[in-house]
Amino acid sequence: MDWSWKRIPAEFLVTNVRLCTQGKLGKRKGFLHVRKGRIEGLGVGSPTMEGLPVLDGAGLVCAPGFVDLHVHFREPGQEEKETVATGSLAAAAGGFTSVVTMPNTSPAIDNSGMVRYLIDRGRDAGLCRIFPTGAISPGRQGEAMCEFGDMVAAGAVGFTDDGSPVPNGNLMANALKYAGMLGVPIISHAEDLTIVGNGVMHAGYWSARLGLAGMARASEDSSTFRDIELARASGGHLHVAHVSTRGAVEIIRRAKSEGVHVTAEATPHHFSLDHSRCREYSPLFKMNPPLRESEDVNAVAEGLADGTLDCIATDHAPHTATEKEYQFDQAPFGVTGLETALGVGITYLVNSGVMDLGRLVELMTEKPARALNLPVGRLEEGAEADFVLFDPEKEWVVRAEGFKSRSRNSSYLGEKLSGKVAATFMRGRLTWLDPELAPRGED
Template identity: 45%
Template structure:
């Protein structure tokens, strides 16, 4: 089967290409990139006025399967990914049971092949049962297909265990992904500690809790000479610590989320539980530091931290609600609206952070448009205006801090392995 994407603006950060042209796909591979490619006997997508990018990659999602399918499962989560323009997602191991052995890694990979509609990658646990006491079967999981190792869902307080884990994963050049917050400082808080929390009388999570944890985790990675990835960075102190570590040659990468890049703690004056996330939304000075970190390469990737919950779990008083919300279907719109249309990032920079760099960090052969590459492609309209409506989401999580907001920019076509999976907002599989 042949598919021709014709007349689109091809943006490929891998080689800094930004041209108007055509892409011809056959048998799941890109076979030609050029001008005015012949169309006989070929399905044609008219991409005039649209951006054609390497498929978006989300390296931090919670698909909840196994054990927490009331919140999300592989079928619903990967359809939400396709609806948002993502062709690959990597799922976190904080499920029930936790993904801490090769059998579970293998099982999720197989479920992704049978139930999923986008490429599904697996992140294995660092410690058994995520208890932070004993290393999980790291080597077996990596050899089975795990692309990273993490105890995300909480901060690993056991310094010795993290040191040992980094020494072990370093032999595979496999990144450890850390949720870096000192729970001794932050554990009893519900939002960013600052002027807004003081005004509301809500106990806060101080930004220094993140700074301390990031510094510790980077120091251990530097000592072990092992790759480490700092998840969902939210504080200006952490940005500077990562910046200085990179200058020293530490193997550290980092991500920020669309919500931490576009929202502040001012939103919590409504006590809407959709705004409750971990780490928390912070004040505008932290947001500005995150954007500066994206611009100068300190922060390598944009990841959603897609964390859906059942409706009744979030429909409670603010302090009792779990942290997190569904982010796959709003990510591109939030980033284009908040960062591109405000002149803070270019399209090239956004696609690099949402495709090329996540692939590079996880060691994936994707995130690029080149002849011979797997045809994972996202076509989006940066000018498309639409309103967020959680009820229409494919994800089971129906809470979003962006509910009822108008976004400018939306994925219109998601192509996975040469097949159109989503078109004009409708997932076709």
């Protein structure tokens, strides 16, 4: 039976692909057998199953759908930047089938009704699994604690006041204790507001040269240290978001070796770009934590390679074009990341020799899923058929008009990247198809 992209059958074979799972890229061509939304089988070679439609994936890698532990979909409250639907499409275009949303919307996701609302919006869009986190404190005010139990029952996978730190150490200690009892992590946005003050970029040579207020590493280092010590004392699970300093990597490395229950993530921009990118005062390089120095960039990349940092997360933070046209010090923090993550990973980590492709894919699939206990991220028999087909060698130039996100505030505009997603499937259903890279078949 001929393959047709118009109607994806309930049962089909993907053949001629290199399977990439459990940290390894298969050397020989293999296949994936999908049936009724699940993986019926996979392996090397090409089975003959008469009558089954065959999708010929020659030249493509077949990996589990990517998992992103850190996205901002802006709904409710800032739908002009992104919605759950547009964010889900951006995720699918980037090869992601599961994302964890941050609760700093307006209003914040700080009760079980809001958690259910987000899950419903994700289901309506139908392009990506949405795993919401809830706020630690009502309104993210940093004072009291939300109803964690209700929110976990509604589907929250962790708690965070991300966008802001939790300055009150006693609240953080209690949050770690209660979340730990419920089996979910507290996600730390490690920042000391009394240290960063009104800083807008990393404090160093370039902030001095450009005359912009700096954000010292000590802010992130000391906050990471505090939260790790609170996790050690409570026995709770701390997940450190967007690690950007050499010092924080070192602190996490030591804590792990001492048995503290800590996991951590790093963003593509923090393992690829340094603070010199701010030299033209472009707000497309303004984010929090900021781009730091090359030794930090290298430490983050090494941390990902050696497992100190568990996974890659994009911190996809859409903003309107108007906002990103403000002067550097007035513009909001944050850049998009879902649609460039694979290309940035391959270009800056694989092609530069920091790690192999199998490891990169593991850092975008199984590792993030395991860090937050999400039941996704693996290609195995019986699992739901969330998978991505991509060409690791395809070179492309990042263009604003190519983005599916409602926002275009990417740090990589105009840059040439290697590695592009051809098609994304969730539960055996097509969620994204790149017209140029689509494997053959009737369209």
